[in-house]
Amino acid sequence: MSEAVSALGGLAFDGYVQVAETGPHGMIVLRSKGDGLEGALAALGLPVPGQRRIVQAGERAVAWMSPDEYLIWLPYAEVAEAVAALEAALAGRHHLVANVSDARAVFTLRGTGAREVLAKACPVDFAPGVFEPGEVRRTRAAQVAAAVWMSEDETFTLVCFRSVARYVFDLLSTLARPGSEVGLYR
Structure with a gap:
């Protein structure tokens, strides 16, 4: 790599x-609605932000981008692990998880x-x-x-x-x- x-x-x-x-910064776009979103973000130690809000937890943050889109901010080296955790937490639900760091x-x-x-x-x-x-x-x-x-x-x-x-x-x-x-x- x-x-x-x-x-x-x-x-x-x-x-x-x-x-x-x-x-460079680690950035993940998460598109999802409904059930599982809170749990998926909680797996990264992040809450679901309110409309037009960004919330931080240490070196991580999550920003509301639209009603079904969030930008997750984290150290670059942690992106692959975070993508895997999000995919696992949202398995079986309609979602998109994309590493957009680069x-x-x-x-x-x-x-x-x-x-x-x-x-x-x-x-x-x-x-x-x-x-x-x-x-x-x-x-x-x-x-x-x-x-x-x-x-x-x-x-x-x-x-x-x-x-x-x-x-x-x-x-x-x-x-x-x-x-x-x-x-x-x-």
Whole structure:
């Protein structure tokens, strides 16, 4: 088996917001409804998140992506074992479990202007009190599909397809350029 390589080799930009590509991360898409979902996620030590929520348990997390889709986040080395556990827990039920770790790129945005940088790119209200830690949104970052969540104050994670990683990095870096602040959310 080959060694995991991040999409952009950890490329980073330090503007009025820090933008960094942070992969590789383990990611599993789970599509399932109804019976067995709670037990399947519990086998990984995770609860079922509420609508537009992400919940963490140590190094693992699960994000609600749609009424029957969840994104499971875990250390890269644990993906194969987690896929097997999910498949076993959901055996005989209609479901899909897919390892998407190598198909995604992950970015972290840090700084007091992180909400503003994302608001410039995404049609989401990132205002304090509206978008807080534990919130997740599927959206667009300019012209590409993305998922965004706030992991802690002034820190956001953005996940996109690996094929558009350079575009997303360049977009976020441009929006985070010193001197491009507009003062939104301050």
